[in-house]
Amino acid sequence: MSQRKFPIPESELSFRFSMSGGPGGQHANKSNTRVELVWEVAQSSSFDAQEKKLLEERLGSVVRIVVTESRSQMRNRELAYERLEKRIEEGLQKKIKRKPTRPSRSAKNRRLDGKKKRGNLKRQRQSPNLNDF
Helix, strand or coil: CCCCCCCCCHHHEEEEEECCCCCCHHHHHHCCCEEEEEEECCCCCCCCHHHHHHHHHHHCCEEEEEECCCCCHHHHHHHHHHHHHHHHHHHHCCCCCCCCCCCCHHHHHHHHHHHHHHHHHHHHHCCCCHHHC
16 A cells, blocks of 8 residues: 555454445456445554544544445555545644634625615505605
8 A cells, every 4th residue: 555644553444345336247246345444543542642532523433434436345445544544634634713804895885785775675565655645
């Protein structure tokens, strides 16, 4: 496999293989090419306690990834590991706090114009007042 971002020992990963459907004809019907990767975050020795806590909050205590794209079991294993790495990377990213912004002057004017138009439309729907004539 290629260079890994998060080197998780194979002993921490649990792979299950089963038959996958889809293209591949008789090969797909006879071979166990579907890969299910299971990784328990709390049992991992690859991350410190703070990172584990963050991953458990965002990903859950058990991460399960199922891959059936390829006709090859080996390729599906690689894809499963890549997806696990991607999820871990997303789980460890620090969330950027949103800076509150005020609406621009033009946005306020657009909103007020819309409200005025709506009010005028409703005013036009009313029956005419006979006292005005």
